[in-house]
Amino acid sequence: MLRDQLLGRPACLIPAAMGFAVALGLAAGSAHAQSTPSPQDFLDAAKDATNWILPAKSYSGNHYTTAAQITPANVRGLKPAWKFQVDDSGPMEVSPIVYNGTMYVTSAHDHIYALDAATGKLKWQFKDSPHVISFAANRGIALLDGNVYIGTLDGHLIALNAQTGKTVWDKVTVDDIANSFYTMAPVPYHDPGTNQDMLLMGVSNGDWGGIGNISAYDPKDGHVIWRWETVPGPGQPGHDSWAGDSWKRGCAATWGGVTLDPAAHMMYLNLGNPCPDFLGTVRKGDNLYSDSMVALDISGKSPTLKWYHQFIPHDTHDWDPPMQPVLFTGKVGNDSRQLVATGDKAGNFWILDAGTGALVDHTVTSFQKGTHTEPTIEGNIACPNTLGGIEYQGGAFDPATNAFYVPSQNECGRWTAQKDAVYIAGQFYLGGGFPKLVGPNTGQMNAIDVSTGVFNWRHNFDLPNYGGALVTESGVLFSGNLGGQENAFDTKTGKLLWSYDTGGYIQAPSEAYQVNGKEFVVVASGAAGNATIPELPKTGGKQAMITAFTLK
Amino acid sequence: MLDFTWRRLAPARISGLVLFLCAASIGMMLSTASPAAAADPPDDHQQALASLANVKAAIDELVRVDASYSTDRNVYHHASQQAINLLAGEHGDGYVAGPDLTNPGAGAIGHIDSLLDRKASPTWAEPLHGSLVNLLAAVSYLQDSLKARELMDYQLSASRAIAYLEVARGRPTETGVLGGLEGALANTVLGVPEGATQVDGCGTPSSAPSYGTHNGYLAWVAVPAGDGSHALPEATGGTEIVTGNGVIMLRTAAASLVSAACNRHTELIPPPVDSSSALPAEFHSMVIPAAASVGSDPGTAAAANPPALYTKVQAKAGARLFATTCAKCHGANLQGSAAPSVAGDDFLLTAKRNGWTLAIVRYLVVNNMPMNSPSSLTPTQYASLMAFLLASNCYPAGETPFPDTTDPSFATIKLGPVPGTHPGRNGKGVCKVG
Numbered sequence: 001m002l003r004d005q006l007l008g009r010p011a012c013l014i015p016a017a018m019g020f021a022v023a024l025g026l027a028a029g030s031a032h033a034q035s036t037p038s039p040q041d042f043l044d045a046a047k048d049a050t051n052w053i054l055p056a057k058s059y060s061g062n063h064y065t066t067a068a069q070i071t072p073a074n075v076r077g078l079k080p081a082w083k084f085q086v087d088d089s090g091p092m093e094v095s096p097i098v099y100n101g102t103m104y105v106t107s108a109h110d111h112i113y114a115l116d117a118a119t120g121k122l123k124w125q126f127k128d129s130p131h132v133i134s135f136a137a138n139r140g141i142a143l144l145d146g147n148v149y150i151g152t153l154d155g156h157l158i159a160l161n162a163q164t165g166k167t168v169w170d171k172v173t174v175d176d177i178a179n180s181f182y183t184m185a186p187v188p189y190h191d192p193g194t195n196q197d198m199l200l201m202g203v204s205n206g207d208w209g210g211i212g213n214i215s216a217y218d219p220k221d222g223h224v225i226w227r228w229e230t231v232p233g234p235g236q237p238g239h240d241s242w243a244g245d246s247w248k249r250g251c252a253a254t255w256g257g258v259t260l261d262p263a264a265h266m267m268y269l270n271l272g273n274p275c276p277d278f279l280g281t282v283r284k285g286d287n288l289y290s291d292s293m294v295a296l297d298i299s300g301k302s303p304t305l306k307w308y309h310q311f312i313p314h315d316t317h318d319w320d321p322p323m324q325p326v327l328f329t330g331k332v333g334n335d336s337r338q339l340v341a342t343g344d345k346a347g348n349f350w351i352l353d354a355g356t357g358a359l360v361d362h363t364v365t366s367f368q369k370g371t372h373t374e375p376t377i378e379g380n381i382a383c384p385n386t387l388g389g390i391e392y393q394g395g396a397f398d399p400a401t402n403a404f405y406v407p408s409q410n411e412c413g414r415w416t417a418q419k420d421a422v423y424i425a426g427q428f429y430l431g432g433g434f435p436k437l438v439g440p441n442t443g444q445m446n447a448i449d450v451s452t453g454v455f456n457w458r459h460n461f462d463l464p465n466y467g468g469a470l471v472t473e474s475g476v477l478f479s480g481n482l483g484g485q486e487n488a489f490d491t492k493t494g495k496l497l498w499s500y501d502t503g504g505y506i507q508a509p510s511e512a513y514q515v516n517g518k519e520f521v522v523v524a525s526g527a528a529g530n531a532t533i534p535e536l537p538k539t540g541g542k543q544a545m546i547t548a549f550t551l552k
Numbered sequence: 553m554l555d556f557t558w559r560r561l562a563p564a565r566i567s568g569l570v571l572f573l574c575a576a577s578i579g580m581m582l583s584t585a586s587p588a589a590a591a592d593p594p595d596d597h598q599q600a601l602a603s604l605a606n607v608k609a610a611i612d613e614l615v616r617v618d619a620s621y622s623t624d625r626n627v628y629h630h631a632s633q634q635a636i637n638l639l640a641g642e643h644g645d646g647y648v649a650g651p652d653l654t655n656p657g658a659g660a661i662g663h664i665d666s667l668l669d670r671k672a673s674p675t676w677a678e679p680l681h682g683s684l685v686n687l688l689a690a691v692s693y694l695q696d697s698l699k700a701r702e703l704m705d706y707q708l709s710a711s712r713a714i715a716y717l718e719v720a721r722g723r724p725t726e727t728g729v730l731g732g733l734e735g736a737l738a739n740t741v742l743g744v745p746e747g748a749t750q751v752d753g754c755g756t757p758s759s760a761p762s763y764g765t766h767n768g769y770l771a772w773v774a775v776p777a778g779d780g781s782h783a784l785p786e787a788t789g790g791t792e793i794v795t796g797n798g799v800i801m802l803r804t805a806a807a808s809l810v811s812a813a814c815n816r817h818t819e820l821i822p823p824p825v826d827s828s829s830a831l832p833a834e835f836h837s838m839v840i841p842a843a844a845s846v847g848s849d850p851g852t853a854a855a856a857n858p859p860a861l862y863t864k865v866q867a868k869a870g871a872r873l874f875a876t877t878c879a880k881c882h883g884a885n886l887q888g889s890a891a892p893s894v895a896g897d898d899f900l901l902t903a904k905r906n907g908w909t910l911a912i913v914r915y916l917v918v919n920n921m922p923m924n925s926p927s928s929l930t931p932t933q934y935a936s937l938m939a940f941l942l943a944s945n946c947y948p949a950g951e952t953p954f955p956d957t958t959d960p961s962f963a964t965i966k967l968g969p970v971p972g973t974h975p976g977r978n979g980k981g982v983c984k985v986g
Contacts, residue, residue: 089889426906433926439685460673529890
């Protein structure tokens with residue numbers, strides 16, 4: 001076994017060889033061609049039906065694959081090809097990365113599993129046991145320069161050898177370990193201007209009183225190449241949207257994903273809720289750039305803001321837009337336009353002009369109530385709650401139907417604000433309590449006509465539908481339901497074509513890939529974590545699991 | 553746009569006619585089908601009407617008793633129970649049978665449950681969903697009102713219940729569309745009686761009485777222009793009356809949505825449901841004194857002589873509560889699964905590093921936990937949970953129970969690893985309780 005041979009070597013040889021290869025610059029790409037993708041591979045990711053090398057398939061954020069063996073006609077024959085039991089507790093939220101027949105998945109406590117993508121057989125495993133600040137979750141890894149990279153719950157960025165899983169380096173890269181950590185997958189990027197490889201990653205500190213940022217880290221050693229903070233400081237435009245010193249703990253974290261237009265050197269990012277989450281009186285103003293999409297020009301030494309579009313000024317309900325923006329060319333009326341779409345936890349789906357940020361369409365996907373009323377000390381009800389609306393698992397645009405596919409949730413909550421917000425290092429900075437669940441908790445899958453912003457069809461579920469949307473060129477839409485069913489729909493009609501109970505709760509996106517020319521669909525399932533609702537069985541946790549399907 | 557050549561009348565000029573039409577709602581049904589009472593099981597329209605009737609009756613009951621100026625507490629409690637019965641129905645939580653209490657059958661909530669209990673997602677599902685949430689909230693306030701001993705307390709709870717009931721019944725929003733049950737009846741196919749003549753709402757009525765519907769929305773109701781009395785759907789929320797061809801057509805608030813859909817030939821966005829302000833409730837937050845000053849001098853976190861703050865009995869009670877309420881996220885071994893560890897080395901070192909005091913930890917437990925239902929336990933339950941957490945973190949037991957309310961001294965007690973040996977401490981630094 002290759003694995004045994006490599007494990008038998010002295011560990012120090014591997015990082016040493018790595019450093020040498022990277023020093024050669026352009027040669028690095030070919031030297032690691034077998035274990036990690038090249039910069040060109042990342043640029044071509046959207047058209048690669050075999051590999052899935054970026055969290056949302058390609059830099060555009062569109063969960064759309066050209067893999068087309070599974071069709072509306074044959075999807076009923078889809079059967080589990082393999083299952084892999086994950087030896088960790090907590091929810092499974094990973095976007096698996098698949099490259100050259102190896103699949104890399106992560107679990108809630110930052111374990112990494114390298115699996116044979118055809119059989120599910122374990123190649124190597126990395127076990128971390130980080131301190132958890134609040135929510136145990138990890139959404140995936142990056143492959144670059146022969147390494148696997150993971151951001152952890154205790155604010156580390158760790159590089160591992162992609163073939164062996166041995167640690168290459170490990171560095172604390174957050175500014176404040178008390179309130180900052182990582183859940184999102186780092187995004188590999190090669191800056192053509194400087195010939196610099198970088199890992200793009202946002203920090204999770206958006207309910208804990210930090211200030212959000214998006215940073216570029218050097219894959220060689222983890223040092224910060226640039227850092228762009230999401231809350232404007234004194235003297236910067238937008239600073240006056242925060243009363244007094246409230247900006248200092250303004251949050252606006254970015255944790256949902258990074259969308260890039262490499263040809264235009266543009267980055268599209270969604271920034272999260274302001275802090276304290278539920279007490280607006282201490283931070284009067286619009287609180288820029290919380291609950292906004294920002295378009296950043298990344299051609300220079302550090303990013304510059306080209307435009308922003310704030311979805312919810314002065315949010316007091318933790319209604320951030322966690323969905324990774326999706327960049328696509330869609331038809332609006334008779335015009336073909338460059339658009340960028342996203343959704344927020346208040347149940348709004350937005351389509352913007354990618355060049356200007358101007359609103360093209362706004363579709364309400366979830367039951368809304370009390371959206372203009374701040375939580376009170378006595379408490380009041382608003383919908384959706386912090387688990388409702390459109391969540392972080394993403395959506396897909398299908399050029400064949402000119403429709404956008406995205407799930408949403410109907411959930412309500414009763415909020416209570418406190419008289420004042422107290423910052424406590426290492427704890428929530430909310431100015432209130434997370435909402436008590438009120439009433440039924442359900443979900444929908446939506447097909448939205450990009451031309452009009454109106455629904456082509458909707459499918460209603462008894463339970464929330466957090467599984468994102470994967471669209472295949474052959475016209476099949478995959479999405480997992482919280483109850484555990486992986487479902488397949490006809491993109492044109494919305495007809496439910498196939499369903500399989502994975503045995504765990506699904507809140508991870510679905511993906512498709514090929515090994516030896518055979519198409520697979522994969523999804524992670526496990527515990528419900530903070531998505532727990534009264535409708536789920538009270539008894540026991542669910543085994544964390546990766547399930548891959550193929551046509552038999 | 554609806555394209556027809558009828559004469560349009562501005563609402564101001566026909567207000568008298570609107571009054572006439574609305575007043576006519578007690579007249580005969582537009583439907584020529586068999587009388588409603590014979591149908592079994594009830595159709596959707598009847599279910600919605602029945603639910604609305606129960607909501608209205610509940611509101612009437614609460615308003616009536618309020619106007620009675622009675623000094624007898626039982627009169628008020630009886631009205632609340634009557635309202636709960638009407639809302640919850642005979643199978644609902646809170647229903648009580650009694651000789652002078654109504655049995656409404658399914659009740660307002662039961663009828664909505666039946667309507668929503670289907671795989672399909674009709675246009676009216678969203679507003680009914682909203683009504684359901686508001687009805688549940690109203691019932692919970694009515695249950696509070698049953699416990700009221702003073703008239704003021706009763707009025708506080710009952711008036712909140714009424715406010716929720718009015719939203720559930722339906723009231724105009726800023727877009728002019730009614731929310732709640734009345735909105736669903738006025739603007740969707742739910743307002744069409746079984747057997748009534750339905751035609752495509754994109755067109756114009758060729759005969760009357762008839763209902764114009766499209767994609768689940770009700771765009772207009774047409775009645776003959778001749779003499780006679782004609783019923784309309786509940787609270788039509790009409791925006792415009794158009795006459796012509798011997799027919800009077802009342803366009804609903806959904807008419808503009810329908811005309812847009814007719815041009816697009818696709819399904820519609822649900823109508824905006826009530827987005828007006830939600831209502832206050834009787835939760836009083838507890839803010840700790842002096843706990844804001846944290847983070848200084850973490851080096852002295854661990855007390856040399858840790859205080860005894862709870863009793864063993866209390867900790868055991870807390871252990872049982874933790875197992876049922878907290879362990880799912882924080883782990884049976886207190887090491888966390890979806891949520892962080894709450895005892896042992898990881899927790900105590902973090903507490904020390906961040907300068908957490910006992911006041912802070914108690915404040916977080918009482919105000920933020922359980923995460924999906926904060927502050928839902930009783931003060932005594934929170935006290936026993938705190939006792940269990942202290943015991944699990946190897947703090948000693950004593951003679952005095954952990955108090956139900958905070959104590960100023962808690963702000964001075966810094967948490968951290970407790971020195972000394974602890975029999976029963978496991979490899980993660982957690983002390984066994986019990």
